Amino acid sequence: MGSLILPYRTRKNREYGLTSVADFGMPSGVLKNVLDDYAAFIDFAKLGVGTGYITPNVKEKINLYKQYNVEPYCGGTLFEKAYIQSKVDEYLFFLKNLDIHWVEISTGVIKIPIEERILIVEKIKQDFNVIGEVGSKDVSIEMNANEWELEMKELINAGCQYVIAEGRDSGTAGIYNTDGEVKQELIETMSTNINNNKIIFEAPTPKSQMFFINLLGPNVNLGNVKLHDVLLLEAQRCGLRAETFFLEERKWTLQL
Numbered sequence: 100m101g102s103l104i105l106p107y108r109t110r111k112n113r114e115y116g117l118t119s120v121a122d123f124g125m126p127s128g129v130l131k132n133v134l135d136d137y138a139a140f141i142d143f144a145k146l147g148v149g150t151g152y153i154t155p156n157v158k159e160k161i162n163l164y165k166q167y168n169v170e171p172y173c174g175g176t177l178f179e180k181a182y183i184q185s186k187v188d189e190y191l192f193f194l195k196n197l198d199i200h201w202v203e204i205s206t207g208v209i210k211i212p213i214e215e216r217i218l219i220v221e222k223i224k225q226d227f228n229v230i231g232e233v234g235s236k237d238v239s240i241e242m243n244a245n246e247w248e249l250e251m252k253e254l255i256n257a258g259c260q261y262v263i264a265e266g267r268d269s270g271t272a273g274i275y276n277t278d279g280e281v282k283q284e285l286i287e288t289m290s291t292n293i294n295n296n297k298i299i300f301e302a303p304t305p306k307s308q309m310f311f312i313n314l315l316g317p318n319v320n321l322g323n324v325k326l327h328d329v330l331l332l333e334a335q336r337c338g339l340r341a342e343t344f345f346l347e348e349r350k351w352t353l354q355l
Contacts, residue, residue, distance in 0.1 A: 117261075230260060
């Protein structure tokens, strides 16, 4: 069979079209097998929630990711735990000792004013690549589109390489309703007014991934992807699933 015509897909090392996986404790032996086959499709690996602090042989796991050209970092919950205990400096020292170069600044569990987050970003951006997360894991906390846009823009202007749109690993908070449906109007407003190459949309399910691919194209940045879904996601990006079958025939007006 001759070469198929597929949508344009960025390749590593890329600045957009990112896939960021969530590692909630996959054993290193199993992880190596996954990376042997699928590392070309993975850009970032988040050690989810606070697992980076208690993972046995965490240094070996971090080195394994780096061996396969995948950037590891700790989930924002661990940063928030350090923040509320006034141990951010100790946390950053912990990351340096692990040779982790990316840090997530979030407010998913506790409320940290945007002004305070900006000060933290400006303080640490000389030593780390910073990812700022916007949105709360608490479904009772509602942000309107203007608030999402303002916080994202301010974090990017302060020095964040990317901003994450909170969705939880369950896809039931932040940019999602409690039933798992994407807040489409919010996403369309957000991605129209901000360079969406700078936004990582948390999309933990194939359904949510298909939504973002069909709206923003095959090179949308997606996060909280399950490790065992990596190949399926790449097939979706390449127009090789029914729901994304005609991607190569479309033009993407929102992708900047």
